Amino acid sequence: MQLLDGKIVSQAVKDRLKVQTEERLEAGKKVPHLAAVLIGNNGASETYVGSKVRSCAEIGFKSTLIRLEESISEDELLYKLDELNADFDIDGILVQLPLPSHIAEEKVIERILASKDVDGFHPESVGRMVQGLPAYYPATPYGILLLLEHYNIETKGKHAVVIGRSNIVGRPISIMLSKPDYPGNCTVTVCHSQTKNLKELCLQGDIIIAALGRPEFLKADMVKDGAVVVDVGITRVPDASKKSGFSIKGDVDFEGVAPKCSYITPVPGGVGPMTIAALLMNTYKACVAKD
Numbered sequence: 001m002q003l004l005d006g007k008i009v010s011q012a013v014k015d016r017l018k019v020q021t022e023e024r025l026e027a028g029k030k031v032p033h034l035a036a037v038l039i040g041n042n043g044a045s046e047t048y049v050g051s052k053v054r055s056c057a058e059i060g061f062k063s064t065l066i067r068l069e070e071s072i073s074e075d076e077l078l079y080k081l082d083e084l085n086a087d088f089d090i091d092g093i094l095v096q097l098p099l100p101s102h103i104a105e106e107k108v109i110e111r112i113l114a115s116k117d118v119d120g121f122h123p124e125s126v127g128r129m130v131q132g133l134p135a136y137y138p139a140t141p142y143g144i145l146l147l148l149e150h151y152n153i154e155t156k157g158k159h160a161v162v163i164g165r166s167n168i169v170g171r172p173i174s175i176m177l178s179k180p181d182y183p184g185n186c187t188v189t190v191c192h193s194q195t196k197n198l199k200e201l202c203l204q205g206d207i208i209i210a211a212l213g214r215p216e217f218l219k220a221d222m223v224k225d226g227a228v229v230v231d232v233g234i235t236r237v238p239d240a241s242k243k244s245g246f247s248i249k250g251d252v253d254f255e256g257v258a259p260k261c262s263y264i265t266p267v268p269g270g271v272g273p274m275t276i277a278a279l280l281m282n283t284y285k286a287c288v289a290k291d
């Protein structure tokens, strides 16, 4: 069993972007600039946005963090996005999800200019991705592809079983793994809450992407020997032994599943850091597109 180490691979991506950013600066070109919008005080969202902003600083990107009150109206948020859209210096905009319940997620996502949609959530980005056109890929599935690529994992003709059908992970990764390219060319099965024979389907998976958000859901008896297992879960579960009061659990029962795998991602330190690396790649691309 080999770990798919997202810390190492994301660092390699960031090192490369740092050099490219320095080269841009020396050539008198603008450096990438990410705007991150954080609404309210959701602890997990604070942590993720904090990591994104810190990563920008590490590699020489500019970043602007816009903190808004939980009570902000939908119109005020949309107006803020119009301002960011109109600001030439800003290359990429992300609004951290989830949003407060009085704000319609799809309206917010659609308001961001597709050319600045570094999260890859805009319907135009998704449509382009589905049609195999150049597009901003959503950060988490893109990060998974970068990880598979780094470890030269064979994907052609493999059966990939995706558990979860969210717009952020399950649905896009299922499309990306079936594209006629590397990493891709998989036969893909998408499983979800209404799937009847989930265990039998998982047992057929050469590659399993667990992205349903249920801690330690995938057990050893659901995984065949030699499978590649990618764990997208990051649920906070109460843990009195931790100073923070919680520990982070993936969707995979790592202890039980890992010995059966050829490759497996740890949680934390697997997909999480790759999501940030992919977001930075998209932001860099959005900047270069303006040259």
Ligand code: GUN
Residues within 6 Å of the ligand: 094, 095, 096, 097, 098, 119, 139, 140, 168, 275
């Ligand atoms: N919430 C969970 N994952 C993501 C992500 O990739 N981007 C944003 N903006 N919000 C998220």
